Amino acid sequence: MKLKLMLMLTFFTLAASSTFAQVAPKAKTEQTKVHRIVYDMSAADTAQHAGLMRQLNxxxxxxxEAQIEVVVHGKxxxxxxxxxxxKPDAIKELQVKGVVxxxxxxxxxxxxxTKEQLLPNVIxxxxxxxxxxxxxxxxWGYIKY
Incomplete structure (x- = not known):
């Protein structure tokens, strides 16, 4: 009887300790996800252009390290x-930061x-x-602007 009681007590102790055990936090990896975002810009609205520059910055x-490309078409x-x-100066500053x-x-x-009429470094x-x-x-993530 004592042996049975001891075995049951041991079993419950082990079960309880595993139930309440803390999970160790996952170690941060040194690799960071590189975000890739493509913007769709087709509006002629200069207020939207200014907003885009703020958002990109x-x-x-x-x-x-985010990779960003702004595709400009239409109006x-x-x-x-x-x-x-x-916003030619803002575009130049963003290009220096890697925005295409x-x-x-x-x-x-x-x-x-013509290509010659485009701002410098525009592809x-x-x-x-x-x-x-x-x-x-x-x-790539998609944002319509």
Whole structure:
């Protein structure tokens, strides 16, 4: 009887200690997830352009290693055209931080904008929507601005 009581007591003690045991926190890995974000900018609204610049700076401040591409097409094309851009200095500063600005060649043709008219370091893509879809297929986050 004593042996049975001792075995039951031992069993309950072990069961209780495992139930109340603390789980050790997971160790932080040194690898950080690189965020990849593609922005879809098609609005001519300069207030939206200013908001985009603020948002991009906020992201780069919080996630300095984030990969960001802004695909500009449609009515937003003036954002990237020398002499027409509302924010050329802000774009230049963001490019230094690694933000890529991409102009849609379809829109450029429709609006008769040449590569030489684009702000420095702006890349071109054959189709803005195609670029956005490709980025999404590669796992990039999508933001319509």
């Amino acid at each position: 906020n992201i780069k401040r919080g996630w300095p 937003a094309m003036d954002l990237l055209v020398t002499g027409k851009s509302y 600005f991409a102009a849609c060649e379809n829109t450029m043709r429709a609006r008769k904008v 071109t893509v054959p189709m803005g929507i195609g670029e956005i879809i490709t980025k999404q297929e590669e796992g």
